[in-house]
Amino acid sequence: MIDDSALIASLRSALGNHAVLVDDPDMAGFVEDFRGRYKGRALCVVQPANVEQVALVVRHCAQAGVPLLPQGGNTSLCAGAVPDANGPAPVIVSLARMRRIRHVDAVNRSIEVEAGCVLKAVQDAAAEVQCLYPVSLGAEGSCQIGGTLSTNAGGTSVLRYGNTRENVLGLEVVLADGRIWNGLRGLRKDNTGIDLKQLFVGAEGTLGIITAATLKLHALPTHHSLAWFAPVDPQAALRVLGLFQENCGAQISAYELMNERQLQLVVERVPLRRNPLAQRHDWHVLVELSDTRDGAEMDECLQQTLEEAVGAGLVLDVIVAANDTQRAALWEVRHSVTEANKGAGVGLTTDCAVPVSAVPAFIEGATQAVREIVPDIDIVIVGHMGDGNVHFIPMFTFDAWHGLSDAASTASALRRSVNDVAYRLGGTFSAEHGIGQTGLPEMSHYKSPVELAMMRAIKQALDPRNLMNPGRLVP
Amino acid sequence: MIDDSALIASLRSALGNHAVLVDDPDMAGFVEDFRGRYKGRALCVVQPANVEQVALVVRHCAQAGVPLLPQGGNTSLCAGAVPDANGPAPVIVSLARMRRIRHVDAVNRSIEVEAGCVLKAVQDAAAEVQCLYPVSLGAEGSCQIGGTLSTNAGGTSVLRYGNTRENVLGLEVVLADGRIWNGLRGLRKDNTGIDLKQLFVGAEGTLGIITAATLKLHALPTHHSLAWFAPVDPQAALRVLGLFQENCGAQISAYELMNERQLQLVVERVPLRRNPLAQRHDWHVLVELSDTRDGAEMDECLQQTLEEAVGAGLVLDVIVAANDTQRAALWEVRHSVTEANKGAGVGLTTDCAVPVSAVPAFIEGATQAVREIVPDIDIVIVGHMGDGNVHFIPMFTFDAWHGLSDAASTASALRRSVNDVAYRLGGTFSAEHGIGQTGLPEMSHYKSPVELAMMRAIKQALDPRNLMNPGRLVP
Numbered sequence: 050m051i052d053d054s055a056l057i058a059s060l061r062s063a064l065g066n067h068a069v070l071v072d073d074p075d076m077a078g079f080v081e082d083f084r085g086r087y088k089g090r091a092l093c094v095v096q097p098a099n100v101e102q103v104a105l106v107v108r109h110c111a112q113a114g115v116p117l118l119p120q121g122g123n124t125s126l127c128a129g130a131v132p133d134a135n136g137p138a139p140v141i142v143s144l145a146r147m148r149r150i151r152h153v154d155a156v157n158r159s160i161e162v163e164a165g166c167v168l169k170a171v172q173d174a175a176a177e178v179q180c181l182y183p184v185s186l187g188a189e190g191s192c193q194i195g196g197t198l199s200t201n202a203g204g205t206s207v208l209r210y211g212n213t214r215e216n217v218l219g220l221e222v223v224l225a226d227g228r229i230w231n232g233l234r235g236l237r238k239d240n241t242g243i244d245l246k247q248l249f250v251g252a253e254g255t256l257g258i259i260t261a262a263t264l265k266l267h268a269l270p271t272h273h274s275l276a277w278f279a280p281v282d283p284q285a286a287l288r289v290l291g292l293f294q295e296n297c298g299a300q301i302s303a304y305e306l307m308n309e310r311q312l313q314l315v316v317e318r319v320p321l322r323r324n325p326l327a328q329r330h331d332w333h334v335l336v337e338l339s340d341t342r343d344g345a346e347m348d349e350c351l352q353q354t355l356e357e358a359v360g361a362g363l364v365l366d367v368i369v370a371a372n373d374t375q376r377a378a379l380w381e382v383r384h385s386v387t388e389a390n391k392g393a394g395v396g397l398t399t400d401c402a403v404p405v406s407a408v409p410a411f412i413e414g415a416t417q418a419v420r421e422i423v424p425d426i427d428i429v430i431v432g433h434m435g436d437g438n439v440h441f442i443p444m445f446t447f448d449a450w451h452g453l454s455d456a457a458s459t460a461s462a463l464r465r466s467v468n469d470v471a472y473r474l475g476g477t478f479s480a481e482h483g484i485g486q487t488g489l490p491e492m493s494h495y496k497s498p499v500e501l502a503m504m505r506a507i508k509q510a511l512d513p514r515n516l517m518n519p520g521r522l523v524p
Numbered sequence: 525m526i527d528d529s530a531l532i533a534s535l536r537s538a539l540g541n542h543a544v545l546v547d548d549p550d551m552a553g554f555v556e557d558f559r560g561r562y563k564g565r566a567l568c569v570v571q572p573a574n575v576e577q578v579a580l581v582v583r584h585c586a587q588a589g590v591p592l593l594p595q596g597g598n599t600s601l602c603a604g605a606v607p608d609a610n611g612p613a614p615v616i617v618s619l620a621r622m623r624r625i626r627h628v629d630a631v632n633r634s635i636e637v638e639a640g641c642v643l644k645a646v647q648d649a650a651a652e653v654q655c656l657y658p659v660s661l662g663a664e665g666s667c668q669i670g671g672t673l674s675t676n677a678g679g680t681s682v683l684r685y686g687n688t689r690e691n692v693l694g695l696e697v698v699l700a701d702g703r704i705w706n707g708l709r710g711l712r713k714d715n716t717g718i719d720l721k722q723l724f725v726g727a728e729g730t731l732g733i734i735t736a737a738t739l740k741l742h743a744l745p746t747h748h749s750l751a752w753f754a755p756v757d758p759q760a761a762l763r764v765l766g767l768f769q770e771n772c773g774a775q776i777s778a779y780e781l782m783n784e785r786q787l788q789l790v791v792e793r794v795p796l797r798r799n800p801l802a803q804r805h806d807w808h809v810l811v812e813l814s815d816t817r818d819g820a821e822m823d824e825c826l827q828q829t830l831e832e833a834v835g836a837g838l839v840l841d842v843i844v845a846a847n848d849t850q851r852a853a854l855w856e857v858r859h860s861v862t863e864a865n866k867g868a869g870v871g872l873t874t875d876c877a878v879p880v881s882a883v884p885a886f887i888e889g890a891t892q893a894v895r896e897i898v899p900d901i902d903i904v905i906v907g908h909m910g911d912g913n914v915h916f917i918p919m920f921t922f923d924a925w926h927g928l929s930d931a932a933s934t935a936s937a938l939r940r941s942v943n944d945v946a947y948r949l950g951g952t953f954s955a956e957h958g959i960g961q962t963g964l965p966e967m968s969h970y971k972s973p974v975e976l977a978m979m980r981a982i983k984q985a986l987d988p989r990n991l992m993n994p995g996r997l998v999p
Binding site for chain 1: 629631632633634654675676678682683686687689690699703704705706707709710711712713714715716717718719720722723725726727731743745762766769770771772773774775815816817821825877878879880881882908911912913950951952953954955956957958959963966967970971972974975976978979981982984985986997998
C-alpha cells in the first residue's frame with residue numbers, strides 16, 4: 050500500500066508539479082458545485098495534458114487503491130462533478146487542459162475532440178466548416194464535452210437531433226486498469242460486436258475516463274423561423290406540436306414550454322428581459338424551425354400553422370420573430386431561466402421525462418401532488434415539451450425554506466412526489482441531468498432489482514476494484 | 525444433468541407438443557440459411573407464444589446446460605441465424621409466434637411490438653396512424669424485429685433516420701438465467717444509469733433473448749422527390765451528395781450508389797427491370813428527398829441541385845421520377861440487387877463502412893486489391909453512399925468458382941483484402957450485416973485486444989455459463 054503523500058509525489062513526478070493541486074484554495078473550485086450547495090473532499094486535483102498522462106494517473110491511483118473522480122466544467126445540476134463530503138477522498142482528474150480539436154472532416158461530417166473542450170468551442174469549430182454540432186444547453190459556454198458525454202446531456206435540440214448519445218461516433222477512454230481504449234471511429238455504421246462506447250456515455254465516470262470523442266456533425270441550418278406563443282394550456286400546446294409535426298415535419302428544431310411563473314422570474318430578475326407578448330398568459334411556448342435553404346416557405350409554414358392553431362382556439366396570442374435580432378432576444382428569455390431561478394429562492398429542480406402524450410397529465414398530477422405537501426408552494430415549470438422532458442420546480446422563498454423544521458426531508462418528499470407522478474405515467478426521474486449525488490436515492494427507489502443487478506455486474510466486470518468514481522450512478 | 529430427451533419432454537410440457545419441433549423435415553427451414561450455403565444442427569426448435577414461455581425455455585435449457593440460439597426471419601447475410609454444423613446442438617428459439625403489435629402511441633410517436641413481428645408489419649402499423657418506422661431494407665417482408673434489433677440492421681434510410689439502434693426506445697429481454705427484464709419505455713430521454721438496452725442491440729442473442737421492443741416513430745413523409753443519375757465517378761457522386769446536403773439538408777432520405785455491373789445484373793436477371801437511363805454509364809445514384817409537406821419546393825430543390833451538378837460536370841445523365849409509379853419502379857431496380865446477385869454466380873458479399881469522405885478511395889483501393897489476387901474478377905458494387913457503407917462484391921461465375929483449387933481460402937483472401945483497405949481508411953468490415961458465422965475470423969483479426977477483452981468481460985458478466993448463442997459475436 051502506498052500512502053497519500055507517496056501517491057502525490059508519484060503524480061507530481063509523472064505530470065509535473067504545476068499539474069497537481071493539493072492546497073485547499075487551489076482545490077476550492079473543484080470540490081464545490083457551481084451553485085454552492087455541495088462541497089466535498091479530495092486528496093488532490095490533477096490536470097493531465099494528454100491521454101497518456103490520464104493513463105499514468107489511473108495506474109498510480111490503482112496501485113495506491115485511491116479512487117478517481119473525473120471532472121469537466123463542473124456545471125452539473127445534481128452535484129455529479131464534485132466529490133462527497135464523506136468517504137475516501139478521491140483524486141479529481143480535471144480534463145480542462147485536454148482541449149484540442151484534433152480533426153474536422155466536413156465531408157464525413159465528423160469532428161474529433163478532446164474531453165476538455167468546452168461545448169461552445171466544438172459548436173464554433175463545426176460552424177467554421179459550415180457544420181452543426183447540435184447539442185446545445187444553458188451551460189454550453191463552460192461545460193465540457195467529456196461531461197456532456199458522461200451525463201448524456203440533452204438540451205434544447207434533442208427533438209430534432211437527439212441526445213449526446215445519438216451524436217457520438219467514437220470514444221477514447223482510459224479504463225480502470227489504466228489501459229487506453231482507442232475507439233475513435235468516424236463511422237455512421239459499425240456492427241462489430243458490442244457497441245462499447247454506449248457503456249461510457251451516461252456512466253458518469255464510473256467505468257472509465259473519457260479522454261476524447263469523435264462526434265457527429267450535421268448540415269448547418271442557415272435560416273431559422275421562430276415564434277413565441279401562448280397556448281391555452283399544456284394540452285393545447287401538445288396539439289399545436291402535432292400540427293407543427295404534420296406541417297413542418299423535418300424542420301422543427303425546438304419546442305420549449307414554460308409557465309407564467311417561470312417567465313415572471315426571468316423578467317423580474319434578469320436585466321433586459323421582458324415578456325414577449327403584450328399581456329400575461331398562463332403558458333408560453335417557443336417554437337423554432339430551421340433549414341439549410343432559403344426560408345420563405347418555412348416562414349409561411351410557421352405562419353400558417355400558427356394561424357391554424359389560433360383558428361382552432363388553441364393559441365391565445367403569438368409573436369413571430371421578424372429578424373435574427375428578435376430571434377436572439379426570444380432565445381435569451383429561454384436561456385435566462387437558470388440565472389433567474391438561481392437566486393429567486395430555493396428551487397427543487399426535477400428532471401422528469403414522460404411520453405410526450407403524457408406531458409399535460411404529468412403537469413397536472415405533479416401540481417396536485419406537491420400542493421398536497423406544501424399547499425401554497427410556488428411552481429416553476431420549464432421544459433423541452435417535444436421530448437416529454439419537463440423541469441417541474443417547486444420553489445420556496447428563502448424565508449419559507451429557512452422556516453421549515455426539516456428542510457431536507459421536505460425537499461425529498463416533494464421531489465419524490467413529482468417523480469412518482471412521472472413513474473405512474475411510464476416516465477423517469479432523470480431525463481437529461483443524470484444521477485450525480487441527488488439522484489442516488491431515486492435510483493435505489495425506482496430501478497428494478499434486475500436492472501440494478503445488471504448494472505452492478507457490468508461495473509464489476511469493467512472496474513473490479515471499484516476505483517472509478519465509486520458510490521456513484523449505481524447505488 | 526438432464527439428458528436431451530428429458531429436456532425435450534420438459535419443453536413440450538411447458539409449451540405444448542405443437543411448439544417443439546424435433547423431426548429433421550420440420551427443422552429444415554430453421555437450420556439452413558436462406559441462400560442454402562450454411563447448414564447446422566439443432567436439438568430442437570421451440571416456438572414460444574409469449575415472454576413467459578421464452579423465460580421457461582431459457583430456464584429449462586440452463587438447467588440442462590444446453591445452449592440457445594434465438595431466430596427471427598432467418599434472413600441473415602452472414603449465416604447469423606442458423607446453428608453451426610459442429611459443436612453442441614442448441615435449442616433454436618423461434619420468435620415467429622410472438623408477433624403482436626402491443627401498443628401504438630401516435631402522439632408520443634412510439635410503438636410497442638413483439639420480437640417476431642415482421643418489419644413490414646411494423647411499418648404498416650405505423651403508417652396506419654400517419655407515422656413512419658424508418659428502418660427499411662430488402663428483406664423487410666420476412667425479417668423480424670428481433671433480428672433487426674439483434675443485428676442493429678441498417679438499410680436504405682440510415683442517412684436520415686439512423687440505424688435500428690437509433691430507433692429503439694426500450695426493450696423486453698429474457699436474460700441468461702431466465703429472468704425477464706422489462707425495459708419497455710417510450711421515452712426520448714432517460715438518463716438513469718447504464719443504458720442497458722444498448723447492450724442487447726447488435727449482440728446477436730449472445731447476452732439474452734429480445735422478446736419485445738418500444739420503437740421510435742417519425743412523421744410520415746407524404747411527398748417524395750426521386751432522381752436516378754449517372755455521376756462521372758464516385759468522387760463526383762460524393763460532391764453531388766455535398767450539394768444535396770447544402771441545398772436540401774433535412775429532406776434527403778436516401779443516397780444509394782451502384783456500379784454498371786450491378787445494374788446490368790439486375791436488368792439481365794430480374795423480370796421487368798431496365799436501365800433507367802438511355803445509355804450505359806459506369807456509375808449510378810438513386811437520390812430521394814421526402815417531407816410531410818406539399819412538395820413543389822422540394823421538387824424544385826432536387827431539380828436545381830441536379831442542374832448545378834450537371835453544370836459542374838459531375839453528372840452525365842439524369843432522370844427525375846414524374847410520379848409515384850415511376851418512383852416505385854426506380855426503387856424496384858435498387859431493391860432487386862439481392863435477387864439479381866443470388867443466382868448470378870458466387871458473390872463474396874462484403875459489408876464495409878468507411879468515413880463518407882473515404883468512399884472513393886475505398887472503391888479504388890479495394891478494386892486494386894482484389895484484382896491483385898484474381899486479375900479478371902467481376903466486381904459488383906452497391907451501397908449506401910450517404911452512410912459510407914459500400915457492399916463491394918467480388919463475383920465468380922459458377923464455373924470459375926468450381927474451377928478454383930481452394931475456393932474457401934481464395935474467398936477468405938479476397939474478403940480480407942477488401943476489409944484491409946477499409947481498415948486502412950479508418951473503416952470497419954461489418955457495417956450493417958453483423959458478424960454471424962462469416963465475420964468471426966474478422967473479429968479476431970481486426971478488433972483490438974482491449975476491445976475483445978471488454979466484450980468478453982461483459983459476456984461473462986451477463987451470461988456466466990455461456991449458454992446464450994455461444995461462440996458467436998466475440999470469438
